[in-house]
Amino acid sequence: MSEHRAPFPLPSEIADAPGAEQWASMYAPFSRFQPEDDAKFWFYNATHYPEPVPAFDGLSAEVAYSAIGANTARIFVFPATLGIEYRIVNGRVYLAANPVTDPAEIGRRLEIFQRRAGYYYEHWDRLYAEWKQRMQAVIDELEAIEVPELGEFDEEEVVTSGRGFATNHLVRERYHRVIDLYSIVWNHHIEFVMLAFGAYVVFSEFVTAAFPEIPEQTVARMVAGIDVIMYRPDEELKRLARLAVELGVDDLLTDDSEPTTVFAQVAERGDAGTAWLAEWEKSSIPWFHVSTGDGMYHHHRSWRDDPRVPLAGLSRYVERVRAGEDLRRPTERLKEEREEVANRYRALLSSDQERAAFDQMLGLCRTTFPYIEEHKFFCEHWFVTQFFAKIREFGKLLVRFGVLEDAEDVFQLQHHEVEQQLANVMLAWAAGSAPVGTDAVKALVAERKAMLEVLATWPAPPALGPVPEALNDPAVKLLWGITSDTIRTWVEAADSSSAQVQGLAASPGVVEGVARVLMSVNEIDQIEGGEILVCPVTSPSWGPVFGKIKAAVSDSGGMMSHAAIVAREYGMPAVVGTGSATRRIKTGDRLRVDGDRGLVVILS
């Protein structure tokens, strides 16, 4: 192998984004890169944190990675992975895997894993039904939590019931409970996720090995549930659109009016308006607890909290209902199509053995996949939007006592800073004074808001640190879809200065060798055995030399040109249709021809 320049910066080489030098004040000290972290490979979690993380929202990383690692390393004892580590730099979340590589250790863990994972797979339906009940209970508890009012005097009842503590105590107690429930939900979130993804990935890898060009969506289509609850919010909107047309309030549901105006106008429509609003309310709990985002940021609000999104959808559905369209999902037909697709792939497999394995894997996926599809509604959507709404209520308390200017500013404080300011309020209420140091809090909020704007423009590298030999951590693969191949793509993108020529992967295999650039078939005698032929067009007349060359590269031609066919017959890598190989490569260059990916790298 040739020498590689490091394609990604080391964590210690990352400078603070200019204008946001104080970014570290927003996050927990343990989330900061340490000198020894330079030895590890880190990837940017752009999937869940595509934008800089506000101070409070940093809790989501802390709680989620605490739950994920505990699930894989401590509860189920996944054989080849411990947990995920996270760091934050310039507002972006980076992750590192902790794989287990010692075969003896993997074997020891496997023995425990198969018993524990096996238990969940065997009792999946019961455990999942119980999971839904547990989630519902947590959501109910969260929704029931009231942020104390802190009026002038405590209620009479505090005395008559002999409670013995004042209501300011409840401020912190309830804040703690809200945070604790968030942690519980993230534990439940991950409870089935790795096992369900595991079943899916095993099926997907099998189908992809059998049918290498199957689109991932088609694999998912064989597995996907038809009546899953994530479709429900949209189905409810369609129902409300039909109802609006029936009741004659559809003219009011326009895209461009403010929600409050829309609801007020509908309410003025007499019985029809009242009836429609009652139905809206019925749909909205729980279905409009669906988030407009992915649930990691406080500003991802639910449809219920911000009805502009559902109203925009509604006005489009109204138009389609008026046009006579039946908006209901044809669930029966979708089910039949799903079976048809699975059956056709099944029939294309080459043996009954494979078909039996296919049936097992698909069957397991169909049992476990509903969790993948449904857990988000309970966790990221319903619970999380309600969680942030509850924190916002604590923010309102802080506004009422002059600590913050806007309830939304509560998210500019870390969760323990919020707790501190709640204590500030508790003390002020008790002492009959004003909270202390509120100007400093407001200044901090202002500074952090400005920093977030700066950090939003920071170009986060996709990865940091040395590129690993291989990255096969199952957790990273299952949750982020990142494998050695992904990293190779990043390296190539980062390393665009390396000379390479992209073409079509005409015949598989990877070889290295010395280039021989021939501009016409008349020069064919020049070619030496073991060289790599580089030519404008590989016409059939090159055939006789194919027995002695190592690989072929051409400027033009497709997968089914004779040259490509003959290269495949000889089992020799070929890259065709590069457009520029004969101009960019010189005779004597050392090349690596990657016939699997259609890539020619000029090594020296």
Place this chain on the structure above:
Amino acid sequence: MSDLVISLDTVGRDDVALVGGKGASLGEMVRLGLPVPPGYVVTTTAFREVLAEIDAERRFTATIAGVDPQDHRGVEMATAPLREAITTRPLPPAIEAGLLEHYRRLDGDHTPRPVAVRSSATGEDAADASFAGLQDTHLWVRDETSLVDCLRACWASLFSVEAVCYRLQRHIAEEDAAMAVVVQQMVEARSSGVMFTRSPSTGDRSVVAIESAWGLGSAIVGGEVTPDSFTLSKVTGEVVRRRISDKLRRHVPDRVGGGVLDEEVPPDLRAVPSVSDEELARLLSLARTLEAHYGRAQDVEWAVAADPASGDGLYLLQSRPETAWAKQSAEPIAAPKARAFDHVIEAMGRA
């Protein structure tokens, strides 16, 4: 009527010995009712008759069988005199009469339209060896003299350096090699292409790979144009991958002299898809029919007529067994386990 020259619609897949691989496959497609340009075949009987006259003592063939396939000059010296003899010797009268009768009859009362003259060797397009591109094809042949010349050139191409090396390397006996020649009405193609009923790059049996470019198909098979390429799922019918290339060159008929001209594609056409989605869907359907009929993956050549006389103008020009992937033995990728979840346990236990 002898069996020297016979109509395509009288032969089928079992007639390889008489009409060669290409002729047999075209005849079979005619039988299946698939769109194939009408034509006829100068059979291997005719070829053997001519070869017997030229090489009565089998001196040429014996010399060829003895050369080293790595020694291209040696092969050239052994084959050149035979090719020379085949291309210069007048046709035996019975063969010439049969050929010209079919030529004149092909187009009814009209002046014969241009034809394609295509080699159809007996070993060619076998399931285990493609002979890809090793034998001659002559397009847009417009008169009787050229027709005779092209016929003899096709015969001679059985003894080209490439073809002989290919046979020697694969230990295919010289006496087993014989050449029939197919003559078909020429499709004046707007677009042409190639289609594999499994992926040429991965062997995936669930997809059909189609390549397409402007003009005649010779530019694609010769690699002179980087064609548009499409991958269609046999299961869902969707186009799962689509790459429209910059098609710089195309082959078109030479209306003055006959034969084929290589020309630049007009700039405004280069980046335009050379085949429509409807045509892709029709090709997919033809791919399914062919594969089901032959029971194995096929490598198909096709063309869309510039000015379709009837129907969609889509023609099949060849279908032969796919060879490269067919040779690979398929190990089962997975086997059932005691419990379904054991698949996951095993996968997670891998380092």
